Each structure stands twice: as structure tokens, then as C-alpha cells.
Amino acid sequence: MHTLTFRQAGQADAQAITALVNEAYTPYIARIGKPPAPMLEDYGQVIAQSEVYVALQQAQVVGVLVMGRADGDMLLVNVAVLPSCKGQGIGKALLQLCERHARQAGCEAIRLYTHERMTENLAIYRKQGFEETHRAHEHGFARVFMRKVLTAAGE
DSSP, X not given: OOOEEEEEOOGGGHHHHHHHHHHHHHHHHHHHXXXXXXXXXXXXXXXXXXXXXXXXETXXXXXXXXXXXXXTEEEEEEEEEOXXXXXXXXXXXXXXXXXXXXXXXXXXXXXXXXXXXXXXXXXXXXXXXXXXXXXXXETTEEEEEEEEEOOTTOO
């Protein structure tokens, strides 16, 4: 197992992030009938406008976290892991990084949404303490909205 490190993403990471996102989300295209929303993003623009962190093993980008403030909460926009690196705890570590940033920013909670057919993600988020708040169709996607309230002591 390689050592995992994190750093804020820069413009030089845009190409690696795009490749990682495309690889991570391609399996969902057949299931939902079109490319998932994260595959439609311009990651150069995302890096310029959001808080983006990469997880690295040696010099390789193996995970990405995109987040931003929204109405007092932290919005977890995207978390993705290179398929060849799944099962190593990288996604969990990125979720924990998001939680630390949310606490430091004084946020009450973390919010996210995922596609209702990405059932593995729903299970992962529930295991990490997220609760479903509602479901809605937005921008042509059937989304499940979830929220995790941050406790004061970080229990």
C-alpha cells in the first residue's frame, strides 16, 4: 500500500482530474442512460471556482474532492477515486478531509447529491453518517439529496 497524501489542486491537475473522473464515472453511463454530471465539467474552471483537493499515491492523482460553501453548509460536489484504487479507503479519507474543512469553515452540515441509480454511493454515504433529505429531478438527473449534521466534538 502506498502512502496517501492530499493537496489542493492546481491548474496543472485539471487533465489528470478529468481523466480520473471519466474513468470513475464511465461505468454509470449505461445504468443512467447518459454521462453523469461530473463528466460534463471543465475541471480547469472547477479548480478556479471551487475548493478542489487531490489524493496522491506517489505522484499519481488517485482521488479527487470538489467542495464549496452553500448557505452555511459545505456542499460536497464530487468525490471520485480511480477504479484501480478502490477499496483502499481513499474515498473515506476524502470524505474525512471534506468534514475537516467543513468544521474549520464553521459549517453546520455537509450536503451532497448523487444519482438515485448510483446505489453503491448511497450505501457509502449512509455508512459515513449522511441521511437522505429528499429526491428530485434536476438538470435531467434523478437525484438523491443527503445531509450530514456535524456534531460539535466530531463524534
